[in-house]
Amino acid sequence: MLFRLLKDYKMKKIFTTIIVVCAFATVQAQTIKNYTLQNIENQRVNLHDIKGDKLTVIDFWTTWCRPCKKAIPQLNKIYKQYKGKGVQVIGLNSDGPRTVAKVPTVSKGLQIQYPILIDMNSEIMNAHNFSTFPTLVIVDETFKIKYIHEGFVPGDEEEIISAIEKQLTK
């Protein structure tokens, strides 16, 4: 059946595309551009204005995502542990209009210590083709992406800390 499909419907075109793209596309480190977003205090904040001196950990999360809420207490600990070492943590919330009303209450209830910015249009997620919640990104002082981690299960915080340490020692 698959052979027939390949023969009859020029499926090789698809494979040509995929193979060419995957084999030849060399990834350059992507940079997250500056965006002006509202924080949960309803103030406009420039993303680049609140960066860390050395690294910034950006956590893309939503209120309806269970792994996101599991990750937040661990990110609070990371924030406390590294804020004196030039590392900032930013929670980039991507709740849509249906659930965005709950962002301030959930943020305060979970006692999130680090800044929360709201990107209701998922503009930054879309710009970098992130499709999983949570997605955690570590960027350097120029907002060049150094590390990406998708999803969260208990124990992942060790991997994230290890990535921060690795970047700090570079």
Place this chain on the structure above:
Amino acid sequence: MKKLALLLLILNLIGSTIPLLAQLSGQNIAEFRYGENPEFDDSQNSVSIYDRLVIDYDYNQFKLGFTVEQYWSQFDERNYIAPNQVRLQYKSDNWDVKLGNFYEILGRGTMMRAFQVPGAVLDDLGDKTRSYFHRDFVGGLVKYQQENWSVKALAGQPLQYVFTPLQDYEIRRPDSVAVVGGDYQLKSHKVEYNIMYLTNDAGEKYYSMTNLSGKILQNLSYYTELTFDHANGIIGDNESYAWYFNLNYNIGALSLSGEYKDYKNIILGQAEAFNEPPALVKQHTYRTLNRSTHIPLPTYEEGWQLEAVYFFPNASTLTFNHAAAINQLGADNPVFTEYFLEYGTYIGETLDTKFYIDYSNSEFNGELDRYGIGFDIDYALDKSTINIEWEYQTFERFGTQVNNTLVSLGYSKGSKFSASVLTEYSDDANIIEESQDFKFWVGTNVKWKPSFKDTFLLFAGTRRGGPACTSGVCYEILDFEGVELRYTRRL
């Protein structure tokens, strides 16, 4: 296709030559299927391939990108290859200029919302094909912002997302809109205003949208939004408006939020709406509850949602949610109500548990006394987790009792690997065959992520369809029986 490959190669060579100046990025989703959609009477033992390639090329403040979507099966009439999106963006600290296809939301979406649901590929019952779930806007946008204010203008045509790329451009994008607006921030308060000119085969219309948000007290914040049709206004027999209001309050470990909606004849668009007023119904992560969600009818809907969450010092949480919606359909006023209670707690350092109970009535769907109960337990082992979920739902539909049960058993090792078996049972007469007393679904899901660039998802078995809501948008998933392999490659 050869031209596309050549273009990619050239872009890549440029990117490699001047890596500090430019960057190439993108994503490819390839999905292989063998099996059948039971709703498609002729798709037994069919093979299909869906592919979506997104490529973006960054150079300083500029970004150029395109998306190619394709679907291939043994049915010629369902196949397509569509260069679906082309985009050019200039973005600096003050300016944001977009040309081509883009996503944009105005306020909370009562006037316009263009979006995509990342990773969602839909089966289309009409064209019997598959396409990405997105509703973009093609045209242009110019935004200029300063510290306390911004202005924007956009013009173009929103996509009617129910139509697949097999349909003509005019059918997929029957509306043309132009919007001019701006916002101003004063301390913690913000006001925004947009005016829209809409034209389609039905004629011309003007709409206005205003929203106001801010903090009244340290722990009390508000948001309100009003969109209305200039010709019909907000009072009278032909009233046409959407009003949304939200209050949030925190006191210690208790968080409260209240929302109110009042939608009258506010569907913007000729075929389907390109606006998306907030639903004000909890978006459940539990599958049986998510499937039973209420979908708003902006022709006439009034309602509210209240939620209270208490965060205990030991990281336990207690959530209570109540939602209500009243529709008007001719002489009928069907009412939807829901009460949801969830308790989540940690037992020791290894057990993460959640229990819920839910009671709802959906007169619109004829589903009364809908009870739901269930739990979700994670048991943490050394660097791996075992997950058990159980859900049970029962309700009465036109004098017949319906029962739905779901059991899932999963194992995950970090975020790199997970596997689960999902079984569902239903005796719902709307789903089962006449000769059956019940229906049973068994599906296996395996996820393997060898690196952050590569993700493999394998499904094998039978999958139950029905409404699903994610990212605040609800859509229909069709039943599927067979094997499905998805490979996502980040470029």
